[in-house]
Amino acid sequence: MNGAFVSTRGGGHVIFNGGRFGRAVMKLSFRKSSLFLLLALGVLGLQTARAFASEQASATPPATPPTVQTSPVPAPAAVSQDDADAIILDRQLVMQQLDKDTKALGEIVAGIQPPDKMADHAKAIAKGAKEAAEAFKQNVPGGGAKAEVWSSWDDFSKRMQGFVTASDAMAKASETGNVVAVSELMIPALPCKQCHDVYRIKKP
Helix, strand or coil, X not given: CCCEEEECHHXXXXXXXXXHHHHHHHHHHHHHHHHHHHHXXXXXXXXHHHHHHHHHXXXXXXXXXXXXXXXXXXXXXXXXXXXXXXXXXXXHHHHHHHHHHHHHXXXXXXXCCCHHHHHHHHHHHHHHHHHXXXXXXXXXXXXXXXXXXXXXXXXXXXXXXXXHHHHHHHHXXXXXXXXXXXXXXXXXXXXXXXXXXXXXXXXX
């Protein structure tokens, strides 16, 4: 049919005469078809990209977590009873001095005592922390220390290392004479109770 456009929408046949109207209908139909084609290609491309990403993720092995270096578990010390008693006594003296310096520092932070000795006590605590960490490397139970100190050495040694690091930071802060700064560092620097609750035999 010359100069006419036929539409079969709805199952029937509607004939439009040619001319501008017919060309406009054909152009609109072509634009709709082009838009649908572009949308279809876009959806297909998105699905392909997702499938590729999923394959890549499944093919990539999971990352291995970094290995944490821990100190080896000390073997039971092969020492005489006298030597064992001396090791335990030295350890107790270190802990007793730590207790004294901790109380003195607490009184300074609380305003009970003047801060002129604050740095001395804070540095003494940092020194005592290092000495305590070293003293427990000798596997000699007794003197209030549970056998779990060494059977759970990984946890205990991490606690002691944290004690050393935090108390050292507090000692450096004390050099400024800033009581507030020291007070803010006291809790992480003095984890005594948390450790004692697990690893020290309770007093009757």
